[in-house]
Amino acid sequence: MDKKRVLTNFTKTKRERATRMNKHIHELVKEGNDYVVKLRRHFRAFPELGGEEVETQKKIIAELTAMGLNPRSAAGTGIIAEIKGGRQGKTVAIRADIDALPIQDEIDQSYRSRNTGRCHACGHDGHTAMLLGIAKVFSTIKEELPGTIRLLFQPSEEKFPGGALAMIADGAVEGVDAVIGAHLWQPFAVGTMGLTYGPMMASPDEFTITIKGSGGHGSMPHQTIDPLYVGAQIVLALKTITGNNVSTNELAVLSLGVFKAGDVFNVIPDSATLQGTVRTFSQSTRETIFAAIDRICGGICAAAGATYNLESHLGYPPVINNPEVAKIVAQSAEAVLGKTAVFEMNPAMVGEDFSYYQQQVPGCFMFIGVGNKDKGFVYPHHHPKFDMDENAFSHGVEIMVVSAVNLLQA
Structure with missing residues (x-):
């Protein structure tokens, strides 16, 4: 058999293996969607401000422990946990911010905040729930992973100077090859995702x-x-x-x-x-x-x-995506949502302390659409009536799981 045929067969086998993995991931995300939605509603109902996420931390640790993981506290009220794959390889970190805002919740839903003057009016409840959903998927397929997934539940993103530096000081990115994060984004329609290949947030x-x-x-x-x-x-x-x-x-x-x-x-x-x-x-x-x-x-x-x-x-440094990592994330998102649903967006002039992780290792931040005019999800971030189309959570989980797997193999 000539070298060309061997290479062709190897490429075909690799592509088939990736297709099977993505199908398995999709099935697991679908099965775990109710779990993510339930958790998101819990976190929305019991929001805590930056540096005060005591009960949030307890809940996250309990969920991770139930999955067989060994989470540890970091940055005071944050959490770091690892999922080691069946084979040695790279380490990819996935970050979610867990803090709420000092706003009175005004949504007319069963999961409206029960903590007076506290509200997840920015989507961090969804970020936290999605990362727990991601942990559940990776806990199931860990033997198939060629490397390690590190989960970063970060406190105090909304409260300057942010919690990222404290997470880094506690070892969040030691030995990490790439880091990814996402923000559920109301200006984008559910079923879409935007990112950049350079400057992302100011x-x-x-x-x-x-x-x-x-x-x-x-x-x-x-x-x-x-x-x-x-x-x-x-x-x-x-x-x-x-x-x-x-x-x-x-x-x-x-x-x-x-x-x-x-x-x-x-x-x-x-x-x-x-x-x-x-x-x-x-x-x-x-x-x-x-x-x-x-x-x-x-x-x-x-x-x-x-x-x-x-x-x-002076606030956080700018969020600047690594072009190579962003390319892999974009391709992964296209496999989940379809090519027309993933686009290169204009940089946003808002800030995010995810930038501190990117100063340490190559990283990519993305915006996942949660807006839906037909369902009334039209209020902007930091508005007391801010809410999200919960169909977006499975998109976020699947995109980040597939992205992380592809980054481990890059």
């Missing part, structure tokens, strides 16, 4: 500008240095930065959310406060924007005789 930075003037009576503005007037000029000037100082090849956003000054209609105040956010994908662009903010404040305040203080709080 650095969410904050800034506060405090302007000091000299107050006085509203009838005698000539005796004052009006910080409200100075602040208004700064607001207008700041809105020119991304157009005038940032390259057209770079994505960047500068937005203002707070402008506070004064308490009485006829008194010019002594001070004014501005607060806003900067979203960028590179350190050089970040530095350019903050330098421009400082320069604008300095010039306008000097001209008016006011003084200012600029405080910056």
Whole structure:
């Protein structure tokens, strides 16, 4: 038999083996769907804030232990567990964030939050349930795996500085060859998935500008240095930065959310406060924007005789997908959802501390659609009526299981 025929037969056998594995995975995901939905509803009903996920941690550990795994606590209220395959090989980590938001739940469902002022209004309840579903599938097929799957249940994603760094400090990515994660995403329709092959999510930075003037009576503005007037000029000037100082090849956003000054209609105040956010994908662009903010404040305040203080709080690094890992994830998703349902999306200007894992090992983050107008799942993330089409959970489980298997074999 010539070498060409041997190679052809080997490729055919490998492809047939992958097809059988994917079929088996699909059947297991389908069988375990009720388990995932039930868990998701439990976590929605009992949400806990970042750093306070005590009962959530207990529930996750109990579920993993029942599967025969040996989970350990990490980052305080997080969990790390491993599923070792029947053959030695690579290690792939899968991460889910488990914390909720300080929001009053307003959905009209049986699984509405029972913890006052706490709500899974971002989808982390689904992430947690999906990763437990993933654990259940891998626990069943572990003897067929050529490597190790590491499960990362991370606390405090919503609460800066996030829980990823603490997870990493506790060994989350030691010996890991690739890491993947997903966000259930309301803007995308259920049955679809989006990702990028590079920049995916931005650095969410904050800034506060405090302007000091000299107050006085509203009838005698000539005796004052009006910080409200100075602040208004700064607001207008700041809105020119991304157009005038940032390259057209770079994505960047500068937005203002707070402008506070004064308490009485006829008194010019002594001070004014501005607060806003900067979203960028590179350190050089970040530095350019903050330098421009400082320069604008300095010039306008000097001209008016006011003084200012600029405080910056740098957020998570940008989420930047590894192109090779993203390619494998995209191909895996196409096998699950179909080619037309998987697309390259525009980068989102929101932030995520999944980026810290990507600084350590090659990784890919993806958005899995949960929106469905026909069913009324239209409220955005962080809205008190946010909810998800539960059909998406099986998509997420299957996509990440298939992706992880393919990454082990890459």
